[in-house]
Amino acid sequence: MSCINRSLRIAFYHFRHITATARIPVVLIMVALFIMESLRAVTLFSDAVGIPATPFAFPHLTNDYVCQLIMMAGAILLFCDAPFEEKEYPYMLPRAGRLAWSIGQVIYIIGLALLYVLFIFLFSVLPLAGHLEFAGEWGKIWGTLAKTNAGTEFGVVLQVTEYMVSHYAALPALFISLALEWGCVTWLGLFIYFSNKLTNRPIGTFAGAFCVLLDICIANDWVCWANKFSPITLAQINTYTGYNLRYNITLGYGRGFFAVGILVLILLCIFANYKDKVWFGVLEHNRKRRAKQRMHKEVDHG
Amino acid sequence: MDKDIAIVVRDVCKEFKDQTVLQNINIGFERGKIHGVIGRNGSGKTVLLKCICGFLNPTSGEVLVNHKVVGRDIDFPPEIGFIIETPGFLMNYSGYKNLKYLASIRKRISDDTIQNYISLVGLNPKDKKHVGKYSLGMRQRLGIAQAIMENPDILILDEPMNGLDNQGVADMHKLIKGLRTSGKTILLASHNIYDIEDLCDTVSEIDAGKLKGA
Numbered sequence: 001m002s003c004i005n006r007s008l009r010i011a012f013y014h015f016r017h018i019t020a021t022a023r024i025p026v027v028l029i030m031v032a033l034f035i036m037e038s039l040r041a042v043t044l045f046s047d048a049v050g051i052p053a054t055p056f057a058f059p060h061l062t063n064d065y066v067c068q069l070i071m072m073a074g075a076i077l078l079f080c081d082a083p084f085e086e087k088e089y090p091y092m093l094p095r096a097g098r099l100a101w102s103i104g105q106v107i108y109i110i111g112l113a114l115l116y117v118l119f120i121f122l123f124s125v126l127p128l129a130g131h132l133e134f135a136g137e138w139g140k141i142w143g144t145l146a147k148t149n150a151g152t153e154f155g156v157v158l159q160v161t162e163y164m165v166s167h168y169a170a171l172p173a174l175f176i177s178l179a180l181e182w183g184c185v186t187w188l189g190l191f192i193y194f195s196n197k198l199t200n201r202p203i204g205t206f207a208g209a210f211c212v213l214l215d216i217c218i219a220n221d222w223v224c225w226a227n228k229f230s231p232i233t234l235a236q237i238n239t240y241t242g243y244n245l246r247y248n249i250t251l252g253y254g255r256g257f258f259a260v261g262i263l264v265l266i267l268l269c270i271f272a273n274y275k276d277k278v279w280f281g282v283l284e285h286n287r288k289r290r291a292k293q294r295m296h297k298e299v300d301h302g
Numbered sequence: 303m304d305k306d307i308a309i310v311v312r313d314v315c316k317e318f319k320d321q322t323v324l325q326n327i328n329i330g331f332e333r334g335k336i337h338g339v340i341g342r343n344g345s346g347k348t349v350l351l352k353c354i355c356g357f358l359n360p361t362s363g364e365v366l367v368n369h370k371v372v373g374r375d376i377d378f379p380p381e382i383g384f385i386i387e388t389p390g391f392l393m394n395y396s397g398y399k400n401l402k403y404l405a406s407i408r409k410r411i412s413d414d415t416i417q418n419y420i421s422l423v424g425l426n427p428k429d430k431k432h433v434g435k436y437s438l439g440m441r442q443r444l445g446i447a448q449a450i451m452e453n454p455d456i457l458i459l460d461e462p463m464n465g466l467d468n469q470g471v472a473d474m475h476k477l478i479k480g481l482r483t484s485g486k487t488i489l490l491a492s493h494n495i496y497d498i499e500d501l502c503d504t505v506s507e508i509d510a511g512k513l514k515g516a
Contacts, residue, residue: 009407013392016403020394087390088404090357091448094378095407280359280373287362 003103006096010104011111013092014084018112024078028116031074032123038067038158039127045154046131046141053131054139056170057124057158059177063238064159065219071120072212072232075185078112080205082193083272102273106266109193113185117178138170163241176251177237183258184235190265197272234258308333308456308487309354314363316349316511323349325511327363331504336478336488338502340495346511347491348386351458354489355384367456383454385462389445393434397444398427401451410452419451420444424473438465446474450481457481457488463497475500 018024039057046053061067084105093101125132133139138146145151146165151158164173188208195204215232218224225247227233234254309331316324323346331337341347352358353365356378365372367379391400401416417427423443433441442465449457459478463471478501482488492498498505507514 005409006407009403013403013407016392016395020392087388088392089390090355090384090386091390091404092407094356094380094382095404098377276359277373277377283361284374 003097003100006100007103007107010092010096010101011107013088014104014108015111017084017086023081027074027077028119031071031120034070035061035067035120035123036127038064039124041151041154041156042141042145042158043128043131045145045151045156046128048154049141049144051140052133053128053141054135054137054170055125055128055132056138056142056174057128058121058181059164059168059173059237060142060158060160061120061124062177062181063161063164063236065215065236067158068232068236069212069216071181072184072188072215073209075113075116075188076192076205076208076212078116078185079109079189079192079208080202082109082189082204083197084108084193098273098277099270102270105193105273106190106269109189109269110186113189114182116185117182120181121178136169136171138165142170159238161238164237167241168237173237177235180235180237180254180258183255183262184231187231187258187261187265190262190269194265194268194272197269198275228253228257231257231261306333307331308368309489310366311350311354312364312366314350314353314360314365316346316353316358317361323511324353324360324508327508327511327513329506329513331487331489333487334482334485335503336482336490336501338498338505339489339491339508340493340498340505341491341508343493345508347508348460350508351384351386351460351489351491355379355382355386355458357386379456381455382458383449383452383456384458384460385442385445385449386458386460388438388464389441389448391433391441391444394432396430397425397433397436397440397447398429400433400444401448404448405451408452416451419447422450422477423447424470439467439470442466443470443474446477455486457486459488460491461493462490463492463494471497 038061042053042057096104142160143165145156145160146162151160188211192204192208195207196202211230212232214226214230218226218230218233224243227239227244227249228247233239234257239249240251240254307330311327311329314324314327315322327350339347339350349358353360354367354372356372359373368381370376370379372379392403398416398420401420402413405411405416420427423446425440425443425447433444436444442462446462449459463474466474478488490497490502
């Protein structure tokens with residue numbers, strides 16, 4: 001219990017740190033501006049036809065690979081300073097202990113990922129303010145954009161696919177998208193943390209950026225099976241359709257990928273905090289073994 | 303093992319890749335005294351202090367704090383308070399809030415105790431000014447308050463007078479002497495010969511990673 005309490009305090013300490021630097025607020029502002037710009041044409045369309053839109057832009061935003069690129073680039077910037085060892089770190093680590101410290105870091109990553117996804121969701125609704133109707137279904141605007149090319153006349157570049165609208169009800173699509181996006185941002189955060197911590201270099205940040213670019217490569221007719229290993233692609237509902245099904249890339253696979261991946265990464269992140277201790281133990285063991293061998297040799301010679 | 307020795311550094315070597323920073327350091331620090339560690343920049347003072355605090359594991363040898371091997375028996379000696387290099391704080395919070403957040407991790411001390419320690423180092427605990435607006439000397443004082451607020455038995459102070467004005471240095475000398483009187487063991491690394499002469503009961507010099515003499 002005490003370890004969990006200390007972990008939570010470490011996580012809260014990191015959250016307090018968010019406002020201490022300009023990086024995270026700037027990232028959030030840029031992502032928000034991008035989303036607002038992406039949805040501006042939808043509001044123009046809504047105005048022109050005089051029909052309000054339902055607040056279900058989020059699943060379409062995550063399915064659009066350009067929007068996903070920007071949002072995930074934002075996620076990379078959120079976690080690029082992992083393992084979050086600021087100047088306060090030496091004063092916090094001994095107070096918390098290594099285990100509580102590492103669990104606190106993991107809680108912070110999962111919490112920040114959730115806040116980030118909720119922030120994106122909020123800004124997928126806010127630009128539609130004044131053009132909103134609250135209903136549990138897609139509504140005419142999203143339906144028309146999905147099934148006709150009406151959007152092109154108003155400059156709607158957001159990919160609103162027929163597959164999404166015809167295969168999923170609006171609310172389940174929203175909740176599945178939110179869960180997949182949260183899983184994806186958490187996966188990225190943990191992956192960056194683990195790789196950076198293990199190598200003491202920003203390797204994880206670069207590898208995370210590679211994961212983001214992998215999605216674009218796949219979207220541009222790259223090999224289909226690569227979808228299986230691309231977290232950003234697996235966060236999009238449209239991935240679970242067409243050719244991908246031949247490779248068993250189903251929604252169940254996506255859920256499993258994130259659930260197992262996140263669990264394994266959590267354990268690896270905690271382990272990464274013990275790497276020096278493990279290495280120290282290995283050295284100690286080798287030293288003792290060599291001393292023993294020397295002693296045996298001396299006894300043999302004697 | 304002598305019960306009056308708080309810290310034992312035994313055959314400690316520390317290497318970073320090809321560079322040897324500490325070579326066969328053997329030294330014991332007696333309880334209840336102020337021990338000075340002097341040496342030029344890059345001589346290995348801070349690395350030695352980090353090994354004692356548990357932030358670095360020696361490549362060979364061992365450090366014992368209160369008879370426990372650091373890195374094997376314990377990760378970080380719980381009875382150590384320290385200030386190493388420039389203290390880091392949340393810049394957009396007051397000094398009091400910063401210490402409160404740090405103290406809340408262990409929850410060993412009350413808010414009143416935190417305020418008392420802030421006053422003890424010459425800062426105003428009611429001051430709402432953010433640490434980002436503090437001078438270097440004020441941050442250093444806050445760093446010292448952070449080190450002593452949980453009443454640790456052993457204090458490790460690396461250049462604690464950095465950025466302090468003459469009055470600040472005098473205050474800190476008085477405070478450190480008072481801590482010795484109350485039975486604390488203090489390791490003080492400093493460039494300033496006046497600090498060492500005025501405060502320390504023993505002095506050890508590290509030169510190019512080797513202990514020169516005690």
